[in-house]
Amino acid sequence: MQKIILCKYGEIVLKGLNRQTFEQTLMRNVKRRLSPLGEFECRQIQSTLFIEPKSDDIDFDEAFRRVSKVYGFTKICTAIPAEKNLDAIFEAVEENLSDELESVRTFKVVAKRSDKSFPMTSMEIMAELGGMILEKFPHLKVDVKHPELTVICEIRDRAAYIHLPDVDAAGGLPVGTSGRALLLLSGGIDSPVAGIMIAKRGVVIGGIHFQSPPYTSERALIKVKKLACKMTEYCGTMSVFVVPFTKIQEAIRDNCPEELFTIIMRRLMMEISQRIAEKYEYQALITGESIGQVASQTTAAMVTTDAVCRIPVFRPCIGLDKQEIIDRAYKADTFDISIEPYEDCCTVFTPKHPKTKPALKDVETAQNAFDFEPLIQEAVEGVTVESFKPYVEYEF
Ligand code: ATP
Numbered sequence: 001m002q003k004i005i006l007c008k009y010g011e012i013v014l015k016g017l018n019r020q021t022f023e024q025t026l027m028r029n030v031k032r033r034l035s036p037l038g039e040f041e042c043r044q045i046q047s048t049l050f051i052e053p054k055s056d057d058i059d060f061d062e063a064f065r066r067v068s069k070v071y072g073f074t075k076i077c078t079a080i081p082a083e084k085n086l087d088a089i090f091e092a093v094e095e096n097l098s099d100e101l102e103s104v105r106t107f108k109v110v111a112k113r114s115d116k117s118f119p120m121t122s123m124e125i126m127a128e129l130g131g132m133i134l135e136k137f138p139h140l141k142v143d144v145k146h147p148e149l150t151v152i153c154e155i156r157d158r159a160a161y162i163h164l165p166d167v168d169a170a171g172g173l174p175v176g177t178s179g180r181a182l183l184l185l186s187g188g189i190d191s192p193v194a195g196i197m198i199a200k201r202g203v204v205i206g207g208i209h210f211q212s213p214p215y216t217s218e219r220a221l222i223k224v225k226k227l228a229c230k231m232t233e234y235c236g237t238m239s240v241f242v243v244p245f246t247k248i249q250e251a252i253r254d255n256c257p258e259e260l261f262t263i264i265m266r267r268l269m270m271e272i273s274q275r276i277a278e279k280y281e282y283q284a285l286i287t288g289e290s291i292g293q294v295a296s297q298t299t300a301a302m303v304t305t306d307a308v309c310r311i312p313v314f315r316p317c318i319g320l321d322k323q324e325i326i327d328r329a330y331k332a333d334t335f336d337i338s339i340e341p342y343e344d345c346c347t348v349f350t351p352k353h354p355k356t357k358p359a360l361k362d363v364e365t366a367q368n369a370f371d372f373e374p375l376i377q378e379a380v381e382g383v384t385v386e387s388f389k390p391y392v393e394y395e396f
């Protein structure tokens with residue numbers, strides 16, 4: 001019989017009347033990720049999703065990898081279905097778990113019987129199946145307390161399922177169940193991590209990127225698109241808005257005090273992001289900021305950026321050290337793209353001595369000395385948008 005994927009629901013099980021909506025969204029997300037690989041049957045029984053490939057030529061390992069990045073499951077494992085009799089169950093164990101059983105010295109069998117019409121109790125299944133395994137693999141010993149390998153046998157309605165212990169799945173809530181937020185995506189290490197953390201809570205993510213050609217290169221934009229593509233494996237389909245930011249940066253350079261360049265630039269980024277959020281129905285912004293990481297991320301600096309924000313700003317990396325953010329970037333596989341050496345607009349016209357404790361009043365006075373509104377409107381009108389789907393190879 002064909003191997004299947006078993007996924008255990010996470011926080012969804014705590015949802016009351018809404019639970020069905022969460023389950024439907026999760027099922028839809030799984031199907032979208034898997035459908036390019038072939039046909040699968042997805043069945044939900046209690047708090048478990050059974051995913052069965054409908055043909056032998058499907059890349060099972062790839063399907064498993066994809067599902068393990070879908071938010072909403074706490075545990076995942078591969079299971080081997082077998083007919084509901086001990087000989088068939090043992091045959092399935094022998095056929096699929098021989099390598100694992102050969103490579104350990106101790107094991108135990110755990111049996112769970114949800115089909116109460118099966119003629120043996122769980123204890124009897126454990127004893128019988130354990131005995132059959134010992135006979136075939138005489139080097140093994142049973143250790144019920146600390147076995148090196150645990151073979152799990154579940155007797156369910158349609159079949160018996162043999163599997164090893166579950167491993168951690170992606171956790172979180174299904175993307176699409178918690179609203180929409182727009183991520184300021186820079187091409188650095190932090191912002192993709194921030195977006196993925198918020199997607200994990202079920203939020204649909206869009207990206208917004210500020211580019212300043214010719215100060216920033218085409219390669220820098222491609223890098224951001226590559227990051228967005230990678231993020232879709234967790235976040236699902238993602239729109240990326242690109243804002244032409246050159247004129248605004250030049251206006252800041254020519255009209256504002258140098259020590260406040262970055263702060264004023266960040267306030268204008270927030271302003272433009274909010275207008276795009278409003279237009280495309282995102283309810284909040286996300287940034288990759290972390291307290292104290294750079295001059296524009298001190299608490300005082302964030303007071304001045306938040307002062308222009310009319311919608312919530314999520315900053316999930318706020319309390320993380322750089323190394324902790326890097327660890328997450330490695331895990332999400334965004335790190336190698338993020339360290340490609342292309343200029344971000346933040347590094348254009350950076351002040352030599354940025355103010356780390358700017359007073360809101362001084363920043364407002366400096367910014368109000370120049371009328372940015374026409375340039376803001378021009379930037380918003382010049383925004384382009386591109387949409388990226390998971391597991392599609394885009395040509396850049
Ligand atoms: P990151 O690694 O995310 O680039 P960083 O440490 O380089 O972060 P900054 O450059 O100060 O920090 O930017 C702080 C946040 O501002 C970023 O995490 C991102 O959310 C946003 N940001 C910075 N530059 C851009 C940009 N060019 N386009 C969109 N958002 C940006």
Ligand code: MG
Pocket residue numbers: 186187188344346
């Ligand atoms: Mg950056």
